[in-house]
Amino acid sequence: xxxxxxxxxxxxxxxxxxxTIQGSIPASKPSQQDCSAAADRATGYGKVIAxxxxxxxGMHCPHCSADNDRVIxxxxxxxxxxxxxxxxxNQCERRFTTYERVELLTLTVVKKDxxxxxxxxxxxxxxxxxxxxxxxxxxxxxxxLAARVEAEIEAEYDSEIPSSDIGRxxxxxxxxxxxxxxxxxxxxxxxxxxxxDFVAELAPLRHQTDS
Numbered sequence: 001x002x003x004x005x006x007x008x009x010x011x012x013x014x015x016x017x018x019x020t021i022q023g024s025i026p027a028s029k030p031s032q033q034d035c036s037a038a039a040d041r042a043t044g045y046g047k048v049i050a051x052x053x054x055x056x057x058g059m060h061c062p063h064c065s066a067d068n069d070r071v072i073x074x075x076x077x078x079x080x081x082x083x084x085x086x087x088x089x090n091q092c093e094r095r096f097t098t099y100e101r102v103e104l105l106t107l108t109v110v111k112k113d114x115x116x117x118x119x120x121x122x123x124x125x126x127x128x129x130x131x132x133x134x135x136x137x138x139x140x141x142x143x144x145l146a147a148r149v150e151a152e153i154e155a156e157y158d159s160e161i162p163s164s165d166i167g168r169x170x171x172x173x174x175x176x177x178x179x180x181x182x183x184x185x186x187x188x189x190x191x192x193x194x195x196x197d198f199v200a201e202l203a204p205l206r207h208q209t210d211s
Contacts, residue, residue, distance in 0.1 A: 059087065059098060066091035077140060078147035107153065108160045119161065121150045124170060131185040135178050145173045 058067045066089060073086040083100040107119035124146045132142060149169050153161060167189040174182040 061087075061089040061092060061094070062096050063094045064089060064092040069096075078144045081147045081151060082143075101147075107157060109163050109166065110160055111163045116160070119150075119153070119166075121146050124149055124166070127185065127188075128170065128174065128181070131174065131181040131188075132178060133184075135181050137178050137181065141177065145170075145177060149173060 058069050060067050061069055068090045069087045070090065071085050072088045072095075075084055076082070077084040077099075078101075081101065085098045085100065086095060087098060088095050108116050109119050110116055125142055128142050128145055129139075149166070152169055153166065157165075167185075171182060171186055171189065174185055
């Protein structure tokens with residue numbers, strides 16, 4: 001028996017078994033085209049099932065530490081660079097949020113004193129959060145800014161990046177996000193020492209507003 005005939009025969013038995021479960025038996029063997037179509041559908045079902053099982057993977061609840069939760073909502077965020085999953089803990093019946101992101105290459109940040117440390121997107125988020133304190137800027141927008149900064153840095157640098165370059169990118173993003181937060185961040189990043197430093201930094205922003 002040829003290999004193709006054997007595959008066709010096996011496909012008929014698989015289809016016979018599947019249809020029998022549903023309560024009927026096929027009268028004759030299906031064509032090779034039917035078998036190919038069935039295989040394509042099975043592959044598609046497999047992908048859907050795999051995705052569903054991925055979402056079913058539990059995580060330890062931050063409230064009760066139980067590993068018994070389910071995903072109740074998934075959506076893209078951070079300009080499509082992450083997936084936000086809302087989870088429900090079946091143990092304590094509370095909700096929590098997790099984020100799924102692409103694992104990017106590890107960069108080393110070279111600080112002003114030449115000390116090296118791993119790049120951290122979370123550190124950017126914390127710095128921007130401090131600059132945006134009591135400003136009308138949501139956490140999602142802050143995470144989106146950090147994600148854009150990370151993507152730009154990953155695209156331009158391979159292994160090491162000066163901390164001054166990171167600050168430059170963050171300041172450019174903050175200028176369009178919130179001008180007060182921009183000045184706050186600049187005061188730390190550029191180490192302002194007196195009022196004149198603030199005035200000099202505000203001059204370009206005032207020019208943009210007037211124009």
